[in-house]
Amino acid sequence: MNSNLPIGIFDSGVGGLTVYRALHERLPDERFVYLGDTARVPYGTKSLATVERYAIENARFLALALPAIRRAVNLEVIGVIEPGARTAVEVSSEKRIGVIATEATVQSGAYREAISDLVNEVTIIERACPLFVALAEEGWAETEVAREVASEYLSEMKDSSIDTLVLGCTHYPILRGVIQEVVGPNVRLIDSGEATARDCELLLQTKSRAHEPVLEIARERRLCDDLDHFYVTDAAERFSRVAERFLGSAPSRLEAVEVWGHDELRAY
């Protein structure tokens, strides 16, 4: 693979920015292309078939948008579920694992399946926490309201004595503080974004791609700087605002695009 190729990330909206942050921290020399499908956000309440269709369109957009990627036949794809599940199984001593995610993710059974594939004897407790998304986007992560919502959502997890909790929705790391507080210091929180970033690093190492900085001239890479491109399908201004809340700074290169119904792309 050519070391000048950026890493593509797509998500239904702003949630995947936590994954971007984790990737950026772990791979500061890489460039990223982010697609937030904000015209169709949230995916959390959509059916699996619809989300699959969106995912194909989004991946196709990223692939088409980048002529260099288009020419690369070995496009690597890493989802957040498998790395999160594997990390949870690795760190869980009692194999009592909680998973919190969107309604669609819980209903799909994706984490349950991924965890069960890795270990035979395991107790898995799942719970959808829809309000967490709005709390994160509103900037209410550190409020008493967030604490009470977390207490309500996580009461069954606490009663079931889980030792590991997967943050299975990309918004949830924003609420990490109150979640840890509610479940107590003995429960290990697994950030799927961080787990994914680690897998991505490993993959690049096996491809002998790591430690080849993208820039010849050394330069301190900031989150959202002009080397990283952000696309949204709608409401760019709102995306920018929430991005600033999630990441501390707004993307300097942010563009609205259409990802469906086009054989040729308008942007890029």
Added chain:
Amino acid sequence: MNSNLPIGIFDSGVGGLTVYRALHERLPDERFVYLGDTARVPYGTKSLATVERYAIENARFLALALPAIRRAVNLEVIGVIEPGARTAVEVSSEKRIGVIATEATVQSGAYREAISDLVNEVTIIERACPLFVALAEEGWAETEVAREVASEYLSEMKDSSIDTLVLGCTHYPILRGVIQEVVGPNVRLIDSGEATARDCELLLQTKSRAHEPVLEIARERRLCDDLDHFYVTDAAERFSRVAERFLGSAPSRLEAVEVWGHDELRAY
């Protein structure tokens, strides 16, 4: 107009069910066709241009879906904003009006404009309350969390001594109880759904259509009975569940359809 024609309602998802409920209560002899665009919900975080496009597609679906309506040249369209604004101006004694709505509605300035068109001297205070939607859909309307969220969102309204508050998002009537509690008994709450139902009734009266029951045999009409048709663009099962929470019963006739990219419709 033919008295056998149903009344079409469309919304981004489940929120418009409160409008359906209000219409049903006021016009128990009418039939309804509801379209929830759940594949593209929520509209509240989308841009105006996108929501306009969706609205056109949805209206077109409803018009095409009903051959009888298609033949009717005088298709009447009533939005929720104008009736809500007018009712607020009518009941407000001090002309100090609060409006709570989604981010998109507040940013569009639609209520501000509609109210200002009706009265010269008026103070309007607007606030987006995104968490209300999730609280309503989660069935948390009567909880302490809802009370605290409402206190936070409505503190400026209280300080500004409004005498009237427009519930400018179709989800918010579900939270009417805590909203009234927070703003106090002297603030009149305006349910745009109820105001719209009243306008609809008036329109039908001017068309000499009221008091012509749709059914020749008298029959008690229940919410969501098999005379009312519900369509969604995605996630029908979730829609059904939230509908039951909002209305007390799930639709007996609920169908998933596609509303875009088709000249001919698959359903109906």
